[in-house]
Amino acid sequence: MSGSSARDRIHQAIIDGDDKMVVGAVEEAIEAGVAPLSMINEILNPALKEVGDRFNKGDMYLPELILSAEAMEVAVKFLQPHLEAREERIEIPGKVAMATVQGDIHDIGKNIVCALLRANGFEVLDLGRDVPAATIVAKAEEFEADIIGLSALLSTTLPYCRDTMELLKEKGLEGRFKVFIGGGPVTPEFAEEIGAEYGGAHAEAGVTRMLRAQGRG
Ligand code: B12
Structure with missing residues (x-):
């Protein structure tokens, strides 16, 4: 240049x-x-x-x-x-539906994850905060998301991540979406226990893993 x-x-x-x-x-x-x-x-x-x-x-x-x-x-x-x-296109790495789970209004971390995802070319549906599992699943289906991203900052709202996984199973949608969870109380062990793809408290690491899950990076 x-x-x-x-x-x-x-x-x-x-x-x-x-x-x-x-x-x-x-x-x-x-x-x-x-x-x-x-x-x-x-x-x-x-x-x-x-x-x-x-x-x-x-x-x-x-x-x-x-x-x-x-x-x-x-x-x-x-x-x-x-x-x-120039007929060049950034191939979109994928579509992500992001939400802070029910009962939880902490959304600063989620907003960072949304910004990082968009900066990395992902199409993002930001569902906001205090979002019930049923809404997350319905909206993710409608949006044809590849990934569902959940944020939980309270130990009392962490169980809603599990509820979302269970709802996906109930609806026969297990495996349809890769689920990533994040926020202070989230651990990799908890993510593994509920069958999520990733669990941790780092936005950048989470986004890198999402890129990898979509065959990028
Ligand atoms: C700001 C804040 C608030 C604000 C929230 C404003 C907002 N719009 O978000 C207000 C004042 C409203 C609030 C309220 C409450 N809070 Co508060 N809050 C905090 C505080 C100080 C900072 C949280 C924050 O934004 N951190 C900065 C962001 C950038 O970090 P983050 O959210 O963790 O996100 C990062 C990662 O976790 C990750 N990440 C997040 N989500 C995701 C998702 C994915 C998919 C991925 C990959 C990564 C990822 O990426 C981010 C960047 O790296 C924390 C203390 C702390 N140290 O965390 C307490 C804290 C979370 N709150 C706490 C509590 C108890 C409450 C209240 C219950 C207080 C009360 N008695 O009313 C209420 C609950 C309200 C509710 N129903 O949600 C406790 C939770 C304890 C627990 N383990 O349950 C904490 C830990 C404080 C404490 N030490 O006691 N709170």
Whole structure:
């Protein structure tokens, strides 16, 4: 690309969560003839991965993570018409229906997961918070989701993750969706016990696992 400077600025803009800077640098790279898809794969994605790694290590805080994810979304949205014009397409890795379970109004973590998923190209249906299992399952079916993502922050609402799994079984939908669960009290052991694909308290790790489950990364 026209000097490595635009590349560096795109990278830095994602790290800084600077949506104005990212659009300027991306536009410059487009004018210099850089293919939009390679920009996503070779610059934007690695930058967001670095953000996720820094957040998990505690070197970056929540508001910064949200800004970075938003800058990524802005960049990808800006590139979309350019991708289409070049008949390149970001293949959507999958569709995810996300919800905070019944009785639980903690939604900050869920919102981060939604932002990270969108930044990674997933189509996301955000069902909100305090969502009963029956609604989650019905909406996931309607949306034709590949993955159901559940967030639970209270030990008293964790059992609703199990209820969702049981409802899926009852409706003969076992295996139709991969179920990922997250939030403070969620452990890998609990996830395994209820038959979920993943359980843990890390958004970035969860999204990486979702990508892998969809044959990416
Ligand atoms: C903010 C907060 C609130 C806010 C919520 C605002 C909101 N819009 O979310 C308010 C004030 C409303 C609130 C209320 C209550 N809270 Co509160 N709350 C918290 C607090 C301080 C932070 C939670 C948070 O947002 N963390 C930041 C986010 C980013 O972290 P996170 O949600 O864990 O998400 C991360 C991961 O878990 C993961 N993740 C989350 N979901 C998913 C899903 C998937 C699929 C994947 C892959 C990953 C993933 O990704 C995120 C980023 O890495 C915690 C304390 C704590 N340390 O967690 C208590 C805490 C969760 N609350 C607690 C309690 C008890 C309550 C109340 C019952 C208090 C009361 N007596 O009224 C009520 C319950 C309300 C209800 N019905 O839900 C307890 C829960 C204890 C327990 N184990 O049951 C905690 C742990 C505080 C404590 N130490 O006692 N709370």
